[in-house]
C-alpha cells in the first residue's frame with residue numbers, strides 16, 4: 382500500500398456500512414490516527430481486522446502537534462488511516478489541520494468515502510435538498526443558540542445542525558422563536574434499530590418529543606424561508622409599493638395579502654398609508 386494519509390469513513394450505527402475499500406485500507410494501514418483508541422480498536426475487532434498496528438490519538442487539542450508526528454511517519458514510508466469515532470472524519474471531527482500539513486509537506490492523501498450523518502439525515506427528512514448548509518453543533522447556551530439561529534435565519538437553504546437528545550426541546554423552542562412555523566426535522570439513531578425521522582412544525586415536533594423524550598444522537602434540520610415570507614431583507618411593504626405603482630389598490634392588496642399570507646385588512650391599511658405618502 383502506498384505511503385500516505387487515507388481518510389476513511391466508518392459506520393454511524395450499522396457495522397455493515399463501511400465500504401470494502403474502507404475495510405481493506407484499515408487492514409493494510411500501518412498506523413491508525415483516531416479520536417479514541419478504545420472505540421477504534423473495538424471497531425477494528427468487530428470488522429475482523431488485526432490490532433497489530435500503531436494507534437495515535439488525534440483530537441482538537443493536539444492536532445497540530447500530532448500532525449507533524451504523522452507526517453514524519455508518512456515520509457518514513459507508512460500508510461496512515463485517519464478515522465473518527467463514527468462517520469466521516471473532518472465533519473465536526475478532527476482532521477482538517479492534518480490535511481493542511483499533508484498539503485504543505487507534499488505527501489499523498491486521499492479519501493475513502495462513506496457514512497456522513499448530516500447527508501443521511503437530509504436524505505430522510507423530506508426537506509429541500511437542492512441547497513443546504515451544515516452549521517455544525519448547536520451551542521448549549523441559550524443566548525448563543527438564539528444568536529446562531531438569528532444569524533442563519535434568512536439563508537435560502539435547508540439548515541442542518543448536529544444536536545444531542547437532552548437539548549432538543551430547548552432547541553425546538555428557540556427555533557420556533559426565530560424561524561417561526563417553518564418545517565423542521567429531527568433524524569435520530571440513523572442506521573440503528575430505533576432509527577426515526579420526524580418532520581413537522583416546531584409545535585408538532587415538541588409535542589411528539591414531550592410525550593416521549595428522545596434518546597440518542599440526532600441531526601436537526603430547518604427548511605429554507607419561503608420565498609414570499611417577509612424577512613428583514615424582503616419586506617412586504619417594498620413589494621406592495623412596487624405593485625401599487627402599476628396596479629389598482631384593490632388588486633395590489635389582494636395579490637400581496639395572498640402571496641405574503643397576510644390579512645387583507647393589514648395590507649389594505651399599509652396600502653392606504655403608502656398611497657398617502659406618494
Ligand code: SAM
Nearest residue numbers: 393468469472497498543544569570571598599
Ligand atoms: N463526523 C461524523 C459524521 O458527520 O458522520 C459526525 C461526528 S459528530 C462528533 C457526532 C454527531 O453526529 C452526533 O452528535 C449527532 O449529531 C450526529 N450523528 C452521528 N451519528 C448519528 C446517527 N446514527 N444518527 C443521528 N445523528 C448522528
